[in-house]
Amino acid sequence: MKKENNPEENILPTDIENPFEYQHTRSFAQILHSLKSSLVLSTYQTGKIVMFSPKDDQAMIQLPRSFRKPLGVAVHDKHLAVACLDEIVLTHRSQNAAKTYPKKPDVYDSIYLPRSTHYTGAVDTHDISYGKGGLWAVITEFSCIAQIDPRYSFLPKWKPFFISEVTPGDKCHLNGMAMKNGLPKFVTALGKSDMPGGWRENKLTGGILMDVDSQEILLDGLAMPHSPRLIGEDIYYLQSAVGELWKYHLPSGSNEKICEVPGFARGMSFYQNFLFIGLSKIREESKDFGMMPIASKKPIPGVAIVNLRAKKVEGLLEYKGAVRELYDVQVLPGIQRPNILNADEEIHSRAIITPQRIFWQEKTKKKDSKKENLEEGKLADSDGKI
Structure with missing residues (x-):
């Protein structure tokens, strides 16, 4: 796998039109392709969950869906959950439904x-x-x-105590959570206040890392x-305000x-010695974010891949269009071309899955008929799992 000393010098443009235009380094596609994996990003500012997949070792494929x-975003085995405005959407992955996806x-x-x-x-x-x-959640x-x-x-x-x-x-803008043995073990917050919005008074230097079990501020x-x-x-x-x-x-x-x-920097996922880190631009008009030290470094929105052995950024993807802020980044190990459906399009409700079979429901073409047919998809794996 080719490695570049300066990822910014090897940017490859894409043919994706606005608002989701992006560009990436050669190494970004190379790393994901070598890992045979994809990424899922959340960008609340545009209301999208985005799947990023390596087309090959040079190009990427992007699939945005509205949420x-x-x-x-939480990923475990075949489960993927998305925390949204006032709900959490729970999805489940199917290989065989993907093979027979009607579109x-x-x-x-x-x-x-x-x-x-x-x-x-x-x-929140x-x-x-x-x-x-x-499912565990940080209720901010x-x-x-x-x-x-x-x-x-x-x-x-x-x-917190x-x-x-x-x-x-x-009160404290509790935001991040690290798990150990299936339970929350460490958290991050932007302050120690017990007053509504009190964390804002010292937002740039008041952050904490805390042990859940001992209540110790590390x-x-x-x-x-x-x-x-x-x-x-x-x-x-991540120390977001300084981009570190x-x-x-x-x-x-x-x-x-x-x-x-x-x-x-916000949103991070680890896989095979690489950290995938979400990047956002600064809301310069915001009194909470406009004075951050990272603002002077011309921050970009996108994803950075950090090699933990080399302790440096080895791949970079940058959004050039309307996407300015990301929240989460998760790796989908071993998945090279994922799709995700939301509840806005009716096609999601046409997928009927049982432990043995998959069906995609299709309406008849007859204008005077309200009946519906079921088209059988491919059978499940021999162990009965979809």
């Missing part, structure tokens, strides 16, 4: 189909992750970590931390800067 203000049969190797929606209300859900007991508006429970909007399970009560107000004075990820004995996290990737070593308590990335 209402998507933030956190483009034998094009996609996997398709994520909406299976259910959990209505949370407008609670940020990071989400599958773990013991199902209520300053807590919760489980998704069909009886409630959310079931609070943990709050400085939060007196689980009530609305976005690090403070951070520059808008996001996206903690536990890899071995290290917690990798850092590593906190648990046994020693040492804290090390790994590298800079060219944007407001």
